[in-house]
Amino acid sequence: ELKVEQNPLFLSMQEGKNYTIYCNYSTTSDRLYWYRQDPGKSLESLFVLLSNGAVKQEGRLMASLDTKARLSTLHITAAVHDLSATYFCAVDFLYPMDSNYQLIWGAGTKLIIKP
Template sequence: ELKVEQNPLFLSMQEGKNYTIYCNYSTTSDRLYWYRQDPGKSLESLFVLLSNGAVKQEGRLMASLDTKARLSTLHITAAVHDLSATYFCAVDAVYSGAGSYQLTFGKGTKLSVIP
């Protein structure tokens, strides 16, 4: 069974600080997504990482993928309050029950940026 583990699950950080969210997964995959979810809202796609060593950046967020280590990171630079949300990583891999590809999500990291 594919396991996707995010840490930390809760993160409170001050504005202006840097921090990294980690996403570990237990099976071979070279396709990983990061989503953002605001309270009561839908999931918004942030990044799609397609291969080993892929790095994507948008504003204060940067995501990377190391398929050999089965690890993705989401780095936050100089956090601002607007980044407060829950961030999910999702791994695209074959689900053994069906033999087809599925997205398996982590539990999410709830980020609170405080002034």
């Protein structure tokens, strides 16, 4: 079964602290994505990770991908209130029958950052 698991599902933290969100997936893929979603809004692409060992950083967020461990992390450094949102990871699985991908999503991590 194709599964993408995130943890934690809920995270409340103080401004200025560091934390990491984890994303595990169940089968081989080297294409993983992180999205942000604000309440009632659509999805905003944060990071596209397309190879083992890929690391990308944008501001206080850094994402990495370990395809051998089937694990990606989203690290938050010195959190600020504006980063409060729900964060999703999603993995592209390649279906050999039609050489196309299907995107499988984690359940999301709701992040609340308190002043």
